[in-house]
Amino acid sequence: xxxTVEIDIPPYFLLPHSETIASLQAFRKRHTDAQRxxxxxxxxxxxxxxxxxxxxxxxxxxxxxxxxxxxxxxxVTYDVNAHIKAIESFEVKAVCTMFYPRxxxxx
Numbered sequence: 001x002x003x004t005v006e007i008d009i010p011p012y013f014l015l016p017h018s019e020t021i022a023s024l025q026a027f028r029k030r031h032t033d034a035q036r037x038x039x040x041x042x043x044x045x046x047x048x049x050x051x052x053x054x055x056x057x058x059x060x061x062x063x064x065x066x067x068x069x070x071x072x073x074x075x076v077t078y079d080v081n082a083h084i085k086a087i088e089s090f091e092v093k094a095v096c097t098m099f100y101p102r103x104x105x106x107x
Contacts, residue, residue: 020097027090 048070053063 020094023090023094 048066050063050067050070053066054060057063
């Protein structure tokens with residue numbers, strides 16, 4: 001036996017609050033900008049041709065120092081948990097504001 005439940009939700013209740021829309025638009029813009037910058041830098045070569053610099057520079061010590069620095073370089077790792085928590089809190093606030101536009105203390 002199937003039961004149906006009718007819920008009378010006013011249409012304005014389902015629409016996102018203007019503050020939420022503005023926050024989401026700002027987030028999307030930052031995300032698009034970050035993607036554009038990432039794509040711009042990811043297409044650039046990541047290797048350094050030290051033989052080229054050895055052939056054109058008179059000061060070979062500079063090239064040797066650069067080679068030493070490049071060999072010793074180790075990428076830094078970051079703990080992104082704080083950023084993830086901030087994003088999750090933004091998401092919770094956005095959803096809460098969407099469902100409770102008049103009373104933000106309900107969440």
